[in-house]
Amino acid sequence: MYDVIMIGGGLHGGFSAWHLLQREPGLKIALIEQDSTYSHAASARSSAGVRVLFSQEENLRMSQYGHEVYGNFGDLMALDGEPQPLSFWRQGYMFMANTSEQAEDMATNHALQTGMGAEASLLDATALQEMLPSFRTDDVLLACYSPKDGWLDPYGALTSLRRKNQALGAEYIDGVVSGFEQSGGKVTGVVLQGGQTLTTDWVVNATGAWGGEISKMMGFEMPVVPLPRTQFYFECREEVEPFGLTIDGRGCSVRPEGKGYITGRTHFERAGAFNWDVNEEHFYNENWPLAAHRVPKFEAVKLKASWTCHYAYSTWDGNMLMGAWPGQPENFLMTTGYSGHGLQHAPAAGRAISELILDGGFQTLDLTRFAASRVAEGRKEPERGVKA
Ligand SMILES: Cc1cc2nc3c(=O)[nH]c(=O)nc-3n(C[C@H](O)[C@H](O)[C@H](O)COP(=O)(O)OP(=O)(O)OC[C@H]3O[C@@H](n4cnc5c(N)ncnc54)[C@H](O)[C@@H]3O)c2cc1C
Incomplete structure (x- = not known):
């Protein structure tokens, strides 16, 4: 029985878990990852740029927070008081x-x-x-x-975050998610290939470019x-x-x-x-x-x-999709569709996921503009200028 299961152990699953564990150290969190070598994950293969040059306030603020977290990464990810340094070329x-x-x-x-x-x-x-x-x-x-602005070592960030989360008590489970169990309007279990079911209070779809495939397993189409x-x-x-x-x-x-x-x-x-x-x-x-x-x-x-x-490209408007999907269980959250800015936005997105779970709504930065529900509302929120 888990409090939260992240599907995907990349930067988005990782930062969501990290923020939750900062606030509630006793939470039982699992990150299910189909490839622990991350040979195909965007988080490991990213250009890893961090920039403030956005046209939308939310994207810019998320990058500013990305600068803050990656700029202090070594100390924030310290293990037994030993910093885990991150190369960041500004x-x-x-x-x-x-x-x-x-x-x-x-x-x-x-x-x-x-x-x-x-x-x-x-x-x-x-x-x-x-x-x-x-x-x-x-x-x-x-x-x-x-x-x-600048760029950093993405694989270094990913592996340090993983080690830190494990030290904080998160479990990284090798496995492929193949389905879900639902009951009473909630998702109650995550099914792995091979048949094992893990029960949970919350599920976060943090699978990046695979995000649309995961939503299909839940029975809905998400434009990612x-x-x-x-x-x-x-x-x-x-x-x-x-x-x-x-x-x-x-x-x-x-x-x-x-x-x-x-x-x-x-x-x-x-x-x-x-x-x-x-x-x-x-x-x-x-x-x-x-x-x-x-x-x-x-x-x-x-x-x-x-x-x-x-x-992970959102064909809706090119921007991220965050939170629950209308008509679907409210304890099934999306954090995907980040195109070419998901590395810098992962710290702020992870913080937002932790707030949706622990507070029931955004606290530090209002990301309603990028709520997944905007698709049902017919609301498009494209970035102007550089989109990818
Ligand atoms: C070429 C390239 C350049 C980029 N450059 C930048 C940049 O300069 N700046 C920037 O901010 N961003 C950049 N990005 C974007 C950024 O890298 C991504 O948005 C971010 O890394 C996505 O993280 P994630 O955790 O959502 O996805 P990922 O890192 O892809 O992790 C998702 C994980 O989910 C796992 N998974 C999928 N399906 C399942 C399943 N069924 N069961 C279990 N596990 C599953 C996958 O194995 C994967 O490891 C770039 C991306 C690319 C591809």
């Missing part, structure tokens, strides 16, 4: 606008971001060129730079599907000055990684099914030309590694 974020529509959105968002205490500045092409001499800037209408995204790691012969995580308005992101760089591109039209294939042609035909357009020194690069993983 090398900045740079968004570039190439169309007048993108530039207008950027300026509007910038006013909102700085109004909420975010450190960010707008740069014109001349200022950008001075800052990044290796970059081509003649087609950039406006750029937005936030110097304190896998969106494949391939990441490419390349090295460049020529030296390029240090730069932050750059998202080009032409549809490509690049950031430094070790001796080289990681680049990726979101193809929304590929959303719908898992596809783990890596097609290096995409690098040569799409990513590389875009990267080399922006940084001409990238004309001479060597592709060294590639991997595909999946965003």
